[in-house]
Amino acid sequence: MNEPEFVWASHGLLASRRREFLSAPIHALTMVETMELADEAMRLKRPLHHVVVNVAKIVNMRKNNELYEDVATADVVNVDGKGVLWGARLCGVAVPERVSGVDIMFNLFSLCEERGYKPFLLGAEQDVLEGVIDRLGRDHPKLVVAGARNGYFKAEEEAAIVAQINASEADCLLVAMPTPRKERFTKHYRAELRPSFVMGVGGSFDVYSGKVARAPKFIQAIGMEWLFRVAQEPKRLWRRYYETNAAYALLLSRELWDLRRRRRGIAP
Structure with missing residues (x-):
């Protein structure tokens, strides 16, 4: 019974909310809806590949066909950045709000602790990765991190890293690598990766670890x-x-x- 429920709730919602702006696919979703999709994917153990688009990515997608394909084939494409949000609205594309990757990551950590899901952390420098794990121990003491690996590896090491991720029995995978590397990695291995919810988080580990300060709310x-x-x-x-x-x-x-x-x- 669970599988039809997932198809109706997730795929039906995503199909109805899919839009296009400057030839880029986006989904008109709120943060609450996005987190519900992530929760549902992990709960029902169904794959959901997530990306975000910002100004830079939309520009680069127009001159990089591989990046465009990596983004366009994702299941969820959130609007990350006020520039895209305002631009879409100016062009008559109704988008409810900005749903940034770093905010999704923060919320995902809370969700994982609450539901008992286990994240795998992939990317960033080793000291940054250790800083993320250290802060998670303080912020979310009940959260179990399935595994972690820094982002400095060669192409020939990728198969072993995918095996490591799968062996960890992680429920979600956060990939902290720059564009287009993270989009290429998640697209290339999406059929092999066992974590249900897979998303790229770019430089969000730098923010969470304290290496980079995030702008104030205003x-x-x-x-x-x-x-x-x-x-x-x-x-x-x-x-x-x-x-x-x-x-x-x-x-x-x-x-x-x-x-x-x-x-x-x-x-x-």
């Missing part, structure tokens, strides 16, 4: 979290954010112009 609310990150590492990040933000602004302005012309009945 800065997040006004969509300037990216600027807060640049201020922390200007030499490394300023060009990346400048280029992707400029490219996104151009894409969005073109889309709004095309929408205006279509509404006036002017052929593209």
